Amino acid sequence: MFDYKTFAYSKLRGIAPRYLPFADVATEEVPLSRLLRLSLFQVTVGMALVLMVGTLNRVMIVELAVPASLVAVMVSLPLLFAPFRALIGFRSDSFVSALGWRRVPFIWKGTMWQFGGFAIMPFALLVLSGYGEAVDAPRWLGLGSAALSFLLVGAGLHTVQTVGLALATDLVAEEDQPKVVGLMYVMLLLGMVGAAFAYGALLETYTPGRLIQVIQGTAVVTIALNLAALWRQEPRDRVRAQAMLERRETPQFADSWRALTALDGAIRLLVVIGLGAFAFGMADVLLEPFGGQILSMSVAETTRLTAVLAGGSFLGFAIASRVLGQGGDPLRLARTGALIGVPGFGAIILAAGSGDLVLFVAGVFAVGFGAGLFGHGTLTATMRRAPKEQIGLALGAWGAVQATAAGIGVALGGILRDIVLALPASRALDPATPYLTVFTLEAVVLLMALIVAWPLRALDGRPGRSKSSLKALTPMSRPASRSEPDTGLSNPGPRPQEVS
Amino acid sequence: MSTNDPDKVWPTGLTLREAEEVHSYLIDGTRVFGVIALLAHVLVAVTTPWLG
Incomplete structure (x- = not known):
């Protein structure tokens, strides 16, 4: 007799996975799409x-x-x-x-x-x-x-x-x-x-x-x-899932945080990220009014300024991806980014004096480019340093520092300009002075980031972190799930039982 | 029929515990979206009252 029940079940089993939000199996290569x-x-x-x-x-x-x-x-x-x-x-x-x-x-x-x-x-x-x-x-x-x-x-x-x-x-x-x-x-x-x-x-x-x-x-x-x-x-x-359920004590945030920050140079890296994000963030809001007020650019021109900044960042990301993909050192790249940002701000400051638009735009592009290299470098460094089971925390710490510092930078940039503008002495000064104060501060903060980042060089290039040693350190990740074919939906369950 | 076995894989491809977790996300979503809809309606009613 035809077994309808088994037939129905096997059909169901074939259909269901397509409508469920799981990846099939952890695969070696995740396609670009x-x-x-x-x-x-x-x-x-x-x-x-x-x-x-x-x-x-x-x-x-x-x-x-x-x-x-x-x-x-x-x-x-x-x-x-x-x-x-x-x-x-x-x-x-x-x-x-x-x-x-x-x-x-x-x-x-x-x-x-x-x-x-x-x-x-x-x-x-x-x-x-x-x-x-x-x-x-x-x-x-x-x-x-x-x-x-x-x-x-x-x-x-x-x-x-x-x-x-x-x-x-x-x-x-x-x-x-x-x-x-x-x-x-x-x-x-x-x-x-x-x-x-x-x-x-x-x-x-x-x-x-x-x-x-x-x-x-x-x-x-x-x-x-x-x-x-x-x-x-x-x-x-x-x-x-089984390992999660069997875990006796729930890990505490304080313990995990201590473990993460105990890693060599972790705090130093966070400080560098904060300083860099602060400096680059400050520039974001002030470049357009600066171009308009001091260099008397039109609205359309200052809008294009934002495009120049973004274009510089794009180029920075592209080059960083390429260099780091070939095994470059992310922290060196981040330092390079900060190093490019300093003369970028210098060019912007000089342009205020001479009114040289080309110099100004070049400076803006350099700042964007430096920000791209810096952002990419620090994020990649954070990813590489994070132990497999602490990736969420490490990236969270990166994001917390980065977003907070950039936000404070944006706010402080505007506030600082207004404060200098409101100083009684500033009436006698050049209208560019409030902006230049902020831009100079940014360059100084970038230099501070560079100084703090300098000793990090010795750590990151450690040849010991080759691929093979990393694989050995991470027993509980994709390799584990790959060797266990039962995790996929097409092959359901560690203990397949007869459906009766 | 061993319905009490937590490791039994049902024809959906899920064990009981997995199905319960999927369900909990559904319930959670319904609650959140419900509260948001309620709040949005209150705010609209304040701006342009439709109940007289």
């Missing part, structure tokens, strides 16, 4: 950053007439979440899952927060600005909901970026990590540039309805791209 797909999460992060820091910053002040200081507070709220990236990374390292997952649940949660923040943000902003009937709404409702929406988006994007980078690191072999870092950076930049153009075009004629469409559209695009990025990337791993 899959990495490209994974890097889509960076596009959503870039979109969120541009929308909050650029577009909404303007829309809230100009169109919604929210006080500028309140806008500044709202826009910097996501920054509050940046230091928690280390904690998120650690939690994903020590996550207990029956599926053996460590990264996917966090990326999904982060995506939900990002979506949720964007979903309520337009209405929160309208209530905040007292649009329509909201004039009579209590003040705390607008303030609270707007703050909540910015916090949600911030929490979401920091989570997605930290854990997404950790997942990318998990997926590829060490010699391919530079390529992945380059790819992730380029996608972030592409997301930011594309989003800036899109938001500019979409909000050309502002209406409240259009604002709602744009922000909620961002929410939908975010969740779609992140789902596409996440789908079937992390392998289900029954061996790892």
